[in-house]
Amino acid sequence: MITTVTPNPSVDWTLEIPTLTRGLVHRIAAEHQEPSGKGVNVTRALTVNGVRSVAVLPSGGTEGAELEALLAAEHVTYRAVRVTGSIRVNISLTEPDGTATKINALGPTLSDEETDRLLIAVVDASGGAVWVLGSGSLPRGVGETFYARLGEAARQCGARFALDSIGAPLLAGLRARPDVIKPNAEELAHTVGRPLATFGDAVAAARDLGQLGAATVVVSMGSDGALLVDEEGVLHAEAFVAAPRSTVGAGDALLAGYLAGTLMADGERAAALREAVAWASGALRLDGSRVPVITEADRAAVVVDDAPDLARHLRQPA
Numbered sequence: 001m002i003t004t005v006t007p008n009p010s011v012d013w014t015l016e017i018p019t020l021t022r023g024l025v026h027r028i029a030a031e032h033q034e035p036s037g038k039g040v041n042v043t044r045a046l047t048v049n050g051v052r053s054v055a056v057l058p059s060g061g062t063e064g065a066e067l068e069a070l071l072a073a074e075h076v077t078y079r080a081v082r083v084t085g086s087i088r089v090n091i092s093l094t095e096p097d098g099t100a101t102k103i104n105a106l107g108p109t110l111s112d113e114e115t116d117r118l119l120i121a122v123v124d125a126s127g128g129a130v131w132v133l134g135s136g137s138l139p140r141g142v143g144e145t146f147y148a149r150l151g152e153a154a155r156q157c158g159a160r161f162a163l164d165s166i167g168a169p170l171l172a173g174l175r176a177r178p179d180v181i182k183p184n185a186e187e188l189a190h191t192v193g194r195p196l197a198t199f200g201d202a203v204a205a206a207r208d209l210g211q212l213g214a215a216t217v218v219v220s221m222g223s224d225g226a227l228l229v230d231e232e233g234v235l236h237a238e239a240f241v242a243a244p245r246s247t248v249g250a251g252d253a254l255l256a257g258y259l260a261g262t263l264m265a266d267g268e269r270a271a272a273l274r275e276a277v278a279w280a281s282g283a284l285r286l287d288g289s290r291v292p293v294i295t296e297a298d299r300a301a302v303v304v305d306d307a308p309d310l311a312r313h314l315r316q317p318a
Helices: 038-048 061-073 112-125 146-156 167-176 185-192 199-211 250-262 269-284 296-300
Strands: 002-005 010-016 030-036 053-059 077-082 088-094 100-103 131-135 160-164 217-220 226-230 233-238 303-305
Touching (some): 030 038, 030 061, 061 077, 112 146, 146 160, 146 167, 160 167, 160 250, 233 269, 250 269
Parallel strands (some): 053 077, 131 160
Antiparallel strands (some): 010 030, 088 100, 217 226, 226 233, 233 303
């Protein structure tokens, strides 16, 4: 079982438009609403693929009620901690080529007591969990040491600790020595404070975070696939997606696939990375932050390389 913790969940409202032009009135072609937030998306992807998972999250206001209704409609198991503030609503504008423009709200302000209850709920929900994942931004009022505290809670439950965040909360969370972190290339560049132009740059940045406490770093790199960096070396995996529909949630699907891959019979690192990229590729074929059902064809389309060209340039330098 995998517990996900999303301190700042959201209702995602996706609007499909022909093209985005600043300053003009746009008419939508379609719209979707999904429960969201990084950890929520991971649990949604795991659930639809038959992997047991529970999402722990704060919930408040009419938006929180809507979030819970959307989760229930997808048969997602969740543990909601009642908070005074209202859950945020995020807006994504997606174009036919898969380009997504996101507008993220701030979310509620959590009190110290609400934050403590969120951590207590994690321990209560995680009996028998193999992984506890902390994922996403921190809402106002929550100190940057939250993920370090969550890592301690994960160890208390006898679970491995995964972390997907950025900047100060990520760096503070590294004190808990997470078993895996999953930045994307842009987040990795932001955290280490330097640009990334090549695979080698990404590997060097990942090793910097490894020195600070991360056992494994999985870097999602969009159309360049993903890198896995650990003490055993470097792996790269990618799959060609002919007509991506939306990039929203693809990184969360990748992390869900990686965690699911570690639970498989072989459970070895190349298999986990293959599963990660297969899940991300599946997400790219769907609108909004909808989650994919993964097939053997998705897995077969992934190419894994244990000696990637570190001089290869990123298609989208970070």
